[in-house]
Amino acid sequence: MLRFSKHETTFNEITKNMNISIPDRSEYLKTLAQSGQKIMGVLPALYPRELLWAFDIHATEIWDPPGEILHANAHLQTTICPIVKKSLEFILKEPDIINAGYLFPHTCDSLQNLGTQVKDLIGVSLPVYTFYNPKGSFNKMTTKYYRDILQNYQLTLETIYGPLNPEKLLAACVLSHKIDSYLLAIQQARMTDHLAMNNLDYFKLMRAQEYLLPSDYLSLLEQVDILDQPSESPRARLMVSGILPPTSEILRFLDELGVGIVADDLLAGSRRIPKFPMDTPVSPLDYLTDRFFVLPPCSTRGGDLDERLHHLSKLMDASQAQGMLFDMIKFCEPELFDHRLLVKTLREKNIPVLTLETELDSHISGQDKTRIEAFTEILFEMASA
Amino acid sequence: MADLYFAGVDVGSLSTDVSIIDHSGKVLSEIVIPTGVNGSEAAEEAFGSALNLADLTREGITAITATGYGRASVAFATGKTTEISCHGVGAHQLFPRTGTVIDIGGQDSKVIQIDSHGRMLDFTMNDKCAAGTGRFLEVMANRLELDLDELSSPLNIKGESAPISSTCTVFAESEVISLLAKNTPREEIVHGLQRSIVNRIWSMVTSIGVEGEVTLTGGVAHNKGLVALLEEKLGLTLNIPENPQTVGALGGAHIARRAYQSNLESPTN
Numbered sequence: 001m002l003r004f005s006k007h008e009t010t011f012n013e014i015t016k017n018m019n020i021s022i023p024d025r026s027e028y029l030k031t032l033a034q035s036g037q038k039i040m041g042v043l044p045a046l047y048p049r050e051l052l053w054a055f056d057i058h059a060t061e062i063w064d065p066p067g068e069i070l071h072a073n074a075h076l077q078t079t080i081c082p083i084v085k086k087s088l089e090f091i092l093k094e095p096d097i098i099n100a101g102y103l104f105p106h107t108c109d110s111l112q113n114l115g116t117q118v119k120d121l122i123g124v125s126l127p128v129y130t131f132y133n134p135k136g137s138f139n140k141m142t143t144k145y146y147r148d149i150l151q152n153y154q155l156t157l158e159t160i161y162g163p164l165n166p167e168k169l170l171a172a173c174v175l176s177h178k179i180d181s182y183l184l185a186i187q188q189a190r191m192t193d194h195l196a197m198n199n200l201d202y203f204k205l206m207r208a209q210e211y212l213l214p215s216d217y218l219s220l221l222e223q224v225d226i227l228d229q230p231s232e233s234p235r236a237r238l239m240v241s242g243i244l245p246p247t248s249e250i251l252r253f254l255d256e257l258g259v260g261i262v263a264d265d266l267l268a269g270s271r272r273i274p275k276f277p278m279d280t281p282v283s284p285l286d287y288l289t290d291r292f293f294v295l296p297p298c299s300t301r302g303g304d305l306d307e308r309l310h311h312l313s314k315l316m317d318a319s320q321a322q323g324m325l326f327d328m329i330k331f332c333e334p335e336l337f338d339h340r341l342l343v344k345t346l347r348e349k350n351i352p353v354l355t356l357e358t359e360l361d362s363h364i365s366g367q368d369k370t371r372i373e374a375f376t377e378i379l380f381e382m383a384s385a
Numbered sequence: 386m387a388d389l390y391f392a393g394v395d396v397g398s399l400s401t402d403v404s405i406i407d408h409s410g411k412v413l414s415e416i417v418i419p420t421g422v423n424g425s426e427a428a429e430e431a432f433g434s435a436l437n438l439a440d441l442t443r444e445g446i447t448a449i450t451a452t453g454y455g456r457a458s459v460a461f462a463t464g465k466t467t468e469i470s471c472h473g474v475g476a477h478q479l480f481p482r483t484g485t486v487i488d489i490g491g492q493d494s495k496v497i498q499i500d501s502h503g504r505m506l507d508f509t510m511n512d513k514c515a516a517g518t519g520r521f522l523e524v525m526a527n528r529l530e531l532d533l534d535e536l537s538s539p540l541n542i543k544g545e546s547a548p549i550s551s552t553c554t555v556f557a558e559s560e561v562i563s564l565l566a567k568n569t570p571r572e573e574i575v576h577g578l579q580r581s582i583v584n585r586i587w588s589m590v591t592s593i594g595v596e597g598e599v600t601l602t603g604g605v606a607h608n609k610g611l612v613a614l615l616e617e618k619l620g621l622t623l624n625i626p627e628n629p630q631t632v633g634a635l636g637g638a639h640i641a642r643r644a645y646q647s648n649l650e651s652p653t654n
Binding site (some may be wrong): 194259353366367370371373374377378381 | 438454467468469470493504505506507508510
């Protein structure tokens with residue numbers, strides 16, 4: 001069974017409005033590794049986490065580890081995105097907290113190539129796995145392909161960790177289903193002002209799933225208050241699209257300005273939560289396959305751009321978002337391919353759009369601050385008109 | 386509304402500008418001074434000069450909007466608004482049929498779309514490089530050992546121009562050094578520099594489009610050669626304010642006036 005957290009953790013991040021504690025990522029993982037937990041480092045973004053949980057492996061996700069990029073630059077072109085660079089920098093340090101290997105899902109060509117590079121060229125002491133997600137929409141061929149790669153990955157893990165216990169896999173799917181249900185409810189509450197939580201706290205909560213044990217994360221979600229009555233609406237309502245949430249400094253700045261991010265189209269956010277509640281799992285393989293194909297449209301999975309536009313439009317309507325912030329990671333090809341048409345379409349609908357480019361620095365430039373502030377002035381004018 | 390005065394204080398990277406207006410919007414004084422290293426002190430000094438010029442005291446000003454990159458450093462302001470909104474409002478006040486504002490400032494350039502009330506609809510700003518800004522011209526003037534006035538002399542726009550990068554100030558400066566080493570006439574280099582800024586602005590204009598009349602603001606609007614090239618590129622005549630540097634401050638003063646008026650009209654008052 002998956003363990004609940006009996007280990008001691010430094011709870012040094014208190015979310016003001018939630019009155020619940022989110023453990024610090026680094027301290028939490030250190031304590032977990034010291035307790036003997038198997039931990040696999042997983043690169044963004046979509047992977048069968050339930051399968052890993054069933055083997056008692058904790059999947060901790062590597063998106064934007066802090067620290068300067070130094071050694072990774074020697075292995076990568078300058079036009080590679082900072083997620084890949086920061087991840088490689090992290091891997092090259094061979095951190096103690098990762099003890100069961102690395103998993104590289106096929107999210108984009110850069111991450112796929114990084115997997116190959118780490119495995120065949122750079123070489124690390126831990127096993128390196130790849131997981132080639134299907135590209136394209138739900139159909140007979142893609143579903144069959146997805147089931148096949150799930151089974152192949154299971155076989156790979158069985159060669160190292162022994163036969164899979166089917167009961168454990170079903171339990172992991174049930175846990176995953178519960179987490180999804182809570183996240184869907186919280187996301188819905190956010191859109192309708194039934195969640196008294198600022199931008200910074202909300203995204204801290206969302207991102208805690210990247211490193212907490214699923215049982216710990218579920219406990220955290222269970223503590224979130226969903227209000228019976230809507231709370232005060234923010235001065236302006238914003239939707240954000242991109243890979244990662246805006247940096248803490250930007251979120252804090254939006255909080256100061258009174259702008260609420262009421263909906264998101266983030267790969268590290270709502271794009272990893274099913275579009276609608278799913279039935280409780282009965283057959284793990286069916287559940288995992290279905291879950292993958294009911295995730296919202298995403299630039300990293302190919303598919304139809306019209307479907308994505310339709311989905312964004314629905315989210316904007318449901319959340320009454322007045323404008324869209326595209327927080328684009330520099331050199332993120334999948335996102336940049338879609339970005340131009342998304343912006344054009346939104347502008348045609350008279351929806352204000354702001355695009356920021358980030359290299360995942362914690363610092364926000366004066367120019368970006370002015371851009372954000374000017375954009376909120378447009379939204380405030382709209383709100384008061 | 387008699388005896389009510391409003392001010393806009395625009396603390397930019399190169400200059401600090403103040404505009405004082407009365408309740409009807411009539412401009413009473415305008416001041417432009419170099420910002421220097423301390424935006425807060427520059428704001429105090431410029432505001433003091435503008436008050437003297439208008440024969441007013443600080444207590445006589447009803448509301449003050451701070452704008453520009455140093456807006457947060459204006460302690461005496463009653464409100465702050467970005468320079469993007471302020472340039473839109475200022476341009477609308479001077480040229481009511483303005484639909485597009487091109488502001489070439491010291492540190493950055495913007496293209497702003499506004500509606501028939503001067504409200505901002507959309508905008509774009511140049512990226513992290515100073516290419517296409519006043520700073521770019523300052524760096525190049527220094528390299529060419531010309532003053533900014535000499536750099537702005539009107540040129541025969543059909544004449545030769547040296548090719549110069551429009552994307553990076555540092556590269557452009559290297560190119561200028563190479564051109565000087567090849568004894569390229571300075572007027573050709575100046576022409577090339579102006580064309581480089583125009584190309585940069587053009588790429589921003591195309592990203593959001595041109596609506597209505599186009600008003601050029603910011604100190605670079607004094608550069609007659611550049612204005613001629615920009616008009617040629619856009620295929621229209623630009624509105625050039627008498628004091629292009631103070632348009633942001635003027636917009637700020639009008640925003641302060643509007644905020645005061647709407648506060649008076651608020652049902653809670």
